[in-house]
Every structure is written in C-alpha cells, then in structure tokens.
Amino acid sequence: MKVCRRETFNSAHRLFRKEWSDEKNRDVFGKCSNPNYHGHNYVLEVWIEGAIDPETGFVIDLKELKSVIVAHIIERFDHRNLNLDCIEFEGINPTTENIARVIWNILRVKLDPKFGIEVQLSETDKNKAYYAGV
Amino acid sequence: MKVCRRETFNSAHRLFRKEWSDEKNRDVFGKCSNPNYHGHNYVLEVWIEGAIDPETGFVIDLKELKSVIVAHIIERFDHRNLNLDCIEFEGINPTTENIARVIWNILRVKLDPKFGIEVQLSETDKNKAYYAGV
Amino acid sequence: MKVCRRETFNSAHRLFRKEWSDEKNRDVFGKCSNPNYHGHNYVLEVWIEGAIDPETGFVIDLKELKSVIVAHIIERFDHRNLNLDCIEFEGINPTTENIARVIWNILRVKLDPKFGIEVQLSETDKNKAYYAGV
Amino acid sequence: MKVCRRETFNSAHRLFRKEWSDEKNRDVFGKCSNPNYHGHNYVLEVWIEGAIDPETGFVIDLKELKSVIVAHIIERFDHRNLNLDCIEFEGINPTTENIARVIWNILRVKLDPKFGIEVQLSETDKNKAYYAGV
Amino acid sequence: MKVCRRETFNSAHRLFRKEWSDEKNRDVFGKCSNPNYHGHNYVLEVWIEGAIDPETGFVIDLKELKSVIVAHIIERFDHRNLNLDCIEFEGINPTTENIARVIWNILRVKLDPKFGIEVQLSETDKNKAYYAGV
Amino acid sequence: MKVCRRETFNSAHRLFRKEWSDEKNRDVFGKCSNPNYHGHNYVLEVWIEGAIDPETGFVIDLKELKSVIVAHIIERFDHRNLNLDCIEFEGINPTTENIARVIWNILRVKLDPKFGIEVQLSETDKNKAYYAGV
Numbered sequence: 001m002k003v004c005r006r007e008t009f010n011s012a013h014r015l016f017r018k019e020w021s022d023e024k025n026r027d028v029f030g031k032c033s034n035p036n037y038h039g040h041n042y043v044l045e046v047w048i049e050g051a052i053d054p055e056t057g058f059v060i061d062l063k064e065l066k067s068v069i070v071a072h073i074i075e076r077f078d079h080r081n082l083n084l085d086c087i088e089f090e091g092i093n094p095t096t097e098n099i100a101r102v103i104w105n106i107l108r109v110k111l112d113p114k115f116g117i118e119v120q121l122s123e124t125d126k127n128k129a130y131y132a133g134v
Numbered sequence: 135m136k137v138c139r140r141e142t143f144n145s146a147h148r149l150f151r152k153e154w155s156d157e158k159n160r161d162v163f164g165k166c167s168n169p170n171y172h173g174h175n176y177v178l179e180v181w182i183e184g185a186i187d188p189e190t191g192f193v194i195d196l197k198e199l200k201s202v203i204v205a206h207i208i209e210r211f212d213h214r215n216l217n218l219d220c221i222e223f224e225g226i227n228p229t230t231e232n233i234a235r236v237i238w239n240i241l242r243v244k245l246d247p248k249f250g251i252e253v254q255l256s257e258t259d260k261n262k263a264y265y266a267g268v
Numbered sequence: 269m270k271v272c273r274r275e276t277f278n279s280a281h282r283l284f285r286k287e288w289s290d291e292k293n294r295d296v297f298g299k300c301s302n303p304n305y306h307g308h309n310y311v312l313e314v315w316i317e318g319a320i321d322p323e324t325g326f327v328i329d330l331k332e333l334k335s336v337i338v339a340h341i342i343e344r345f346d347h348r349n350l351n352l353d354c355i356e357f358e359g360i361n362p363t364t365e366n367i368a369r370v371i372w373n374i375l376r377v378k379l380d381p382k383f384g385i386e387v388q389l390s391e392t393d394k395n396k397a398y399y400a401g402v
Numbered sequence: 403m404k405v406c407r408r409e410t411f412n413s414a415h416r417l418f419r420k421e422w423s424d425e426k427n428r429d430v431f432g433k434c435s436n437p438n439y440h441g442h443n444y445v446l447e448v449w450i451e452g453a454i455d456p457e458t459g460f461v462i463d464l465k466e467l468k469s470v471i472v473a474h475i476i477e478r479f480d481h482r483n484l485n486l487d488c489i490e491f492e493g494i495n496p497t498t499e500n501i502a503r504v505i506w507n508i509l510r511v512k513l514d515p516k517f518g519i520e521v522q523l524s525e526t527d528k529n530k531a532y533y534a535g536v
Numbered sequence: 537m538k539v540c541r542r543e544t545f546n547s548a549h550r551l552f553r554k555e556w557s558d559e560k561n562r563d564v565f566g567k568c569s570n571p572n573y574h575g576h577n578y579v580l581e582v583w584i585e586g587a588i589d590p591e592t593g594f595v596i597d598l599k600e601l602k603s604v605i606v607a608h609i610i611e612r613f614d615h616r617n618l619n620l621d622c623i624e625f626e627g628i629n630p631t632t633e634n635i636a637r638v639i640w641n642i643l644r645v646k647l648d649p650k651f652g653i654e655v656q657l658s659e660t661d662k663n664k665a666y667y668a669g670v
Numbered sequence: 671m672k673v674c675r676r677e678t679f680n681s682a683h684r685l686f687r688k689e690w691s692d693e694k695n696r697d698v699f700g701k702c703s704n705p706n707y708h709g710h711n712y713v714l715e716v717w718i719e720g721a722i723d724p725e726t727g728f729v730i731d732l733k734e735l736k737s738v739i740v741a742h743i744i745e746r747f748d749h750r751n752l753n754l755d756c757i758e759f760e761g762i763n764p765t766t767e768n769i770a771r772v773i774w775n776i777l778r779v780k781l782d783p784k785f786g787i788e789v790q791l792s793e794t795d796k797n798k799a800y801y802a803g804v
C-alpha cells in the first residue's frame with residue numbers, strides 16, 4: 001500500500017557548470033543556462049509505502065507527511081533561487097533529476113526507516129523525474 | 135502490458151473510531167472527523183496487467199472493465215455516505231487507503247484471475263493511495 | 269483588469285426540500301437527494317475586477333484576497349456538512365448555484381465596494397456555476 | 403465568435419520597488435520579493451474575437467496566431483529573468499497583472515485592429531490575471 | 537447566474553475546401569488537410585444563463601441539460617467522421633469555430649428560449665473556440 | 671532514476687479486423703469500429719531509466735529525447751490516419767495497447783540500449799495503456 005502527498009514550490013534556477021565556458025554551457029544546456037536565471041512551478045509528489053495501521057487506517061498520517069514536506073522541502077526551496085539561496089545545490093546542477101534526489105535524501109532522513117519513499121518531481125507538464133533511492 | 139480505466143464517484147464520509155472519545159478522534163483525524171460528515175470527488179484508476187489478445191489487440195475490453203467498475207464500485211459508493219450506506223466499511227475507517235483496498239478486493243473477485251490489478255484512488259488532487267494486493 | 273484566486277473545500281451535502289415527500293425529492297433531485305448525504309471537492313475561483321495600483325502593480329494583493337476567502341469561506345464550509353453545519357444554507361438548497369450565490373454575497377460584504385466580484389464554483393469537473401451579482 | 407491559443411513560458415522574476423527599503427518590499431510583497439528571484443511556469447491564453455471567414459472557417463488561423471505569440475512573447479520572455487533581461491519591465495513591477503498588460507499591448511500592435519484581444523495569464527494554478535484593454 | 541455542463545466526444549475530421557486544389561488546401565490548412573483525416577478528443581462546455589428557480593435552486597437541471605447534449609450533440613458527433621458522417625457539416629469546414637457554431641445552433645432550438653447559451657469547444661489543450669450567438 | 675518527456679499527437683483510427691464481418695466488428699469494437707474513422711488527442715509519456723550523468727546532472731538530455739520522439743513518433747503519427755497512413759499498423763489493430771507497443775519498439779531501436787524505456791499512452795482521460803517491453 002502506498003499513499004501520496006502533492007505539494008508545489010516556485011523557484012528560480014539555471015543549469016550550468018562553472019568550470020565550463022559560457023559557450024559550452026550554452027551548447028549543452030541551451031536556454032536553460034541563461035545567466036540571469038529562469039524559473040518553474042515545481043510539482044512534487046511524495047509516495048510513502050508501508051502497511052496500513054489497523055487503528056487509524058493510515059499508512060502515514062498525510063497531515064504529518066505534509067508537515068514534514070513543508071518544513072524541510074517547501075520552506076527551503078519555495079520562492080528561492082536554487083543556485084544562489086540553497087546550499088543543498090552547492091556544486092550540484094539543479095536539474096530535475098538532481099532536485100528529486102536531493103529531496104529524496106532529505107526525506108529519507110526525516111521519515112521513519114520503515115517507510116519506502118518515492119519522489120516524483122515535475123518541472124513542467126512535459127518534463128518530470130522520478131527517484132526511489134539507489 | 136497494462137491498461138487503465140478511470141472513473142469517478144462522489145461520496146460523504148468521516149474518519150473516526152467509535153470506541154474513541156470525540157476528543158481523541160479530533161486529535162487524530164482533525165477536521166476529517168466532523169460528526170456530520172464531509173465529502174469528496176473520488177477519482178479511481180484501475181490498471182489491469184495482462185497479455186495483448188492477438189485477435190482484438192486488447193488486454194481487456196475497456197468497455198467491459200468499465201461495466202464491472204460501474205456495477206460493483208460506482209453503483210455502490212457514488213452519491214452515498216461511506217460510513218452509513220456501505221456495509222463494506224462496517225468497522226473499517228474509510229481512509230483513502232482502506233477504500234482503495236476495499237475496491238481492490240471487490241475487483242479481484244469480479245475479474246479473471248489471469249489479470250494483475252492495481253488500484254489508484256485520489257481523494258483530492260493532493261492525497262492519493264495505491265494498492266496492488268499483498 | 270481582473271485577477272483570480274483559486275481555493276478548494278470539501279463538503280457533504282444533499283439536495284432536497286423538506287416540504288416535499290421523499291418520492292418527490294427522489295424524482296427531482298435523483299441520487300443527489302440521498303438522505304445520508306454525499307460530497308464533493310468544490311473548486312472556487314474568485315475573480316476581482318479593478319484598476320492596477322501603480323505602486324504595487326496589483327489589482328488586489330492576492331495574499332489578502334486569499335486570507336479573506338480562507339477566513340470567510342473555507343473556514344466555514346470546508347470539511348462541513350452544508351445542510352447541517354452551515355446556517356448560511358438554512359432553508360436554501362445547497363445547489364452549486366446557491367452555494368456560488370452565498371459565497372458571492374459573503375465576499376461582497378467583506379471586500380472593498382470598488383472591486384467587481386465574480387465567483388465560479390465547480391462541484392465536479394462536469395458541473396459548474398458562475399455568479400457576478402444581479 | 404472567439405478563438406483561443408494557449409502557450410507557456412518559464413521565467414524568473416521578483417516583485418519589488420527599488421525606491422523602497424528591503425524591509426518595506428518584504429512587508430508588501432512577502433517572499434515574492436526574494437532578492438535572488440524565484441520563478442514560474444506561466445500559462446498564457448490569448449483569445450481573439452472576430453467574424454468567421456466564410457472561406458476558411460477561421461476567425462484567425464491559429465497557426466499564424468501561434469507564430470505571432472511565439473515570435474513576440476515566448477521568444478522575449480521564455481527562460482528569461484523578467485526584471486533583468488526584459489526591457490518591457492523596466493520600471494514596471496512584473497506582477498501577473500502587469501505581465502498580462504504588457505503582453506496585451508504587444509499583441510495589440512502585432513495583430514489586425516479588426517480583432518478583439520483578451521489575455522489570460524496564470525502564474526500558478528491558484529493565481530491568474532485577465533486583461534482586455536482599457 | 538450561469539451553470540455549465542461539460543461533455544466530450546471523439547471525432548475524425550479534415551480541414552479543406554473541395555473547390556480548392558490539394559496544394560492550396562495544404563498551403564492554407566497544413567497537416568490539418570490530410571486527405572485520410574485525423575482526429576481529436578473534443579471537450580464541450582455548455583453554459584446556460586438564467587434565473588435560479590426558487591423551488592429547486594437550479595438555473596436548469598444539469599441532468600436534463602446533459603440529456604439534451606448527449607441526445608443531440610454527443611450521439612451525432614461522437615466516434616464519427618465529421619466530414620463524412622455528419623450532414624450538419626455538408627459544405628461547412630469543420631473548424632473548431634464552425635463546430636462550436638453548429639452546436640450552438642442545435643442547442644438554441646432544443647433549449648427553452650428563456651435561457652442564454654454559450655458554447656466553449658476545445659479541439660486540443662491549446663486550441664479553443666467560444667460562441668454565444670450573434 | 672527515471673525522467674519523463676510528454677508529447678501529444680492527434681490521429682484518426684478505427685478498430686476492426688478485416689477478416690470479420692461488419693456485424694462482428696460492431697459487436698466486438700462497438701462505435702470504435704465506425705467505418706469512416708474517429709480520432710483522438712493521444713498523450714504520450716516516455717520514461718527513461720538510467721544513471722545521472724555526474725557532469726550534466728541528466729539521465730538523458732530531455733531536449734534530445736524530445737527530438738527522437740518528434741522525429742520518429744510525432745512526425746509519423748500526428749495528423750495521420752493510423753489505419754491508412756501508417757505502415758506500422760498494417761495488420762495490427764490500432765488499440766491503445768498496440769500503439770503503445772509500436773511506439774516502444776520504435777524507441778527501443780532509436781535509444782541507447784543502456785536506458786530502460788517505459789511508454790504510457792492515453793487515448794482519452796479515461797483510457798490509458800502502459801508498456802515497458804516484455
């Protein structure tokens with residue numbers, strides 16, 4: 001049994017490697033490497049796998065899951081510049097893949113080890129990433 | 135190969151345990167335990183896994199799957215109070231998890247054992263459950 | 269210039285007239301008159317018409333509009349039974365039309381008279397109402 | 403008769419007035435004034451009102467309308483920082499209202515005066531603006 | 537006060553004028569003039585404007601509106617080829633605009649003259665038409 | 671780690687077996703066997719599973735994945751009649767299942783064998799297929 005909570009955050013970012021020239025960054029990352037940043041409405045789905053608690057009928061109380069997501073993901077990344085404001089992406093290119101992995105790693109520490117965790121992150125309606133740990 | 139049919143139903147429910155005090159129910163289930171009920175537009179996705187029939191090109195005829203879902207799920211739960219009108223939830227708290235499991239159990243009996251069945255149920259755009267049997 | 273804020277609430281209700289027989293209620297309102305209630309995820313869009321404030325660039329601060337909607341609509345109707353818990357519907361059948369009108373009337377009092385107000389309320393993806401005052 | 407074309411663009415922005423202190427900007431614009439910017443997936447709907455051409459059955463060829471929107475709106479604003487990269491917002495706070503008005507003004511010049519133009523712009527699923535000229 | 541009912545139909549069509557050469561049709565209508573047709577999931581929204589009936593709380597019973605739409609629009613156009621199967625489009629290019637107008641004209645005859653009628657028709661998520669009569 | 675690219679195409683098709691009578695086709699495929707075809711807005715999601723490239727932060731460059739999908743799927747099937755215009759469906763009934771499998775087979779050849787591939791194809795909001803190879 002799995003349950004899912006969906007939250008959103010709105011951030012600026014750019015894709016680039018500082019050790020590459022502007023030209024190479026432009027070649028590889030295209031308009032996503034615009035030096036002044038662009039941004040997205042990220043849509044995050046966190047799926048938790050576990051057994052149903054026979055007392056409550058919950059795998060996990062989604063109000064509590066929401067609190068964890070808000071406190072540790074939304075508060076950190078919403079209305080922020082992922083490259084400049086978030087130490088989690090120091091030296092890490094904030095691609096959808098890397099953001100999903102960073103989020104998964106944060107949640108893995110904050111949530112009970114008995115739960116399986118899957119993260120799906122949409123950058124746009126057309127581009128998504130999914131991560132469930134290695 | 136899997137195919138999916140999506141249907142919806144609109145029901146009232148409340149989350150509570152009758153052996154708990156009102157206060158404890160309020161503590162655990164929050165506003166979801168409102169004694170006079172609240173309600174949701176449930177969105178149900180039923181995924182069927184199987185081989186493609188070489189004659190028809192179908193895993194299962196989705197018109198038939200729709201008929202099964204309508205006859206055994208929608209007719210039972212749509213425009214009903216899950217707590218008061220549906221014996222399937224007698225003694226079972228109608229959380230999204232439990233509703234998904236009840237639906238899966240009903241479909242498991244009604245559909246050919248050769249098919250795998252997965253049920254995804256959305257209570258709101260933010261809260262979902264997924265069940266595929268034990 | 270108009271701006272819109274979208275909020276949601278989840279409520280139970282039934283459609284019926286207490287001065288009619290059960291049979292007549294069933295005839296007119298169909299399964300929507302189920303005595304034990306059913307429910308919906310209501311989606312509310314509030315549109316505000318006005319001039320752009322040259323200082324802020326806002327017609328109205330959507331954070332403030334959100335606060336008004338939450339305080340006076342969501343807090344009253346979310347996770348409630350519209351027929352039993354909400355005096356606003358005493359003697360008023362909680363059809364989508366009537367809920368939209370009740371909401372408009374509440375907001376009209378709470379918002380600055382300089383603003384035009386339009387309310388769109390979805391009961392389901394298929395059924396909606398729109399009201400902008402008489 | 404009206405027809406609509408929907409396009410999207412992804413931009414960074416911040417809301418602030420440079421003549422205000424950081425504190426006042428924070429007070430008025432909240433987290434939207436984050437100095438390092440944040441961003442959105444903007445969804446633009448352009449509605450064109452006119453008569454149906456009896457030969458083609460079109461009010462306007464939506465392929466042409468798309469070309470105009472892409473050339474004059476998407477190319478300018480997509481994957482850009484509205485505050486830093488777009489002279490259209492020099493001295494103009496890039497609120498949803500102001501972006502909608504800027505877009506309308508650009509399209510008004512580029513499209514045949516015989517057409518009525520309405521612009522709807524969503525910053526998020528919850529916040530939208532609509533502009534149809536003064 | 538307005539209410540809306542949303543229905544869908546899936547049809548094949550092509551855009552062309554038989555008095556034009558294939559080349560001219562290709563020039564004007566592009567890939568939409570493919571001689572073997574293509575198709576769409578059309579999404580129809582019918583808005584009805586009127587007064588709320590004080591007895592029922594309805595502008596119009598949406599169950600009845602649904603019946604009218606199904607009987608006179610969906611039954612005619614769903615799983616049909618608009619060019620070949622539907623006499624309503626004899627000599628009329630089935631553009632979104634023309635389909636919306638044909639639908640409006642059909643509904644205008646079938647619905648009580650006391651009601652205002654607006655039709656919104658989506659051919660795709662990106663292309664829509666709106667018609668409310670002359 | 672998986673990433674997803676979503677694209678759409680609009681096609682006509684019919685479901686039938688030429689060796690069956692019209693009556694049997696009607697019995698099995700219902701209105702989907704209409705001889706003059708009908709059509710759909712197909713929504714395609716292609717999921718790619720692989721390791722994150724430590725240099726770019728990409729599993730696969732979604733711009734490149736988009737190019738492959740457009741060149742080999744969209745260009746072939748968009749604004750086409752799957753039965754008449756597409757040799758890929760010669761002797762294959764264009765059910766959602768079969769279209770998904772055809773797409774998967776095309777992509778399997780065009781994409782690096784190191785990647786896992788999953789295809790999800792929606793014919794309508796209610797009917798979907800998923801295929802990840804045998």
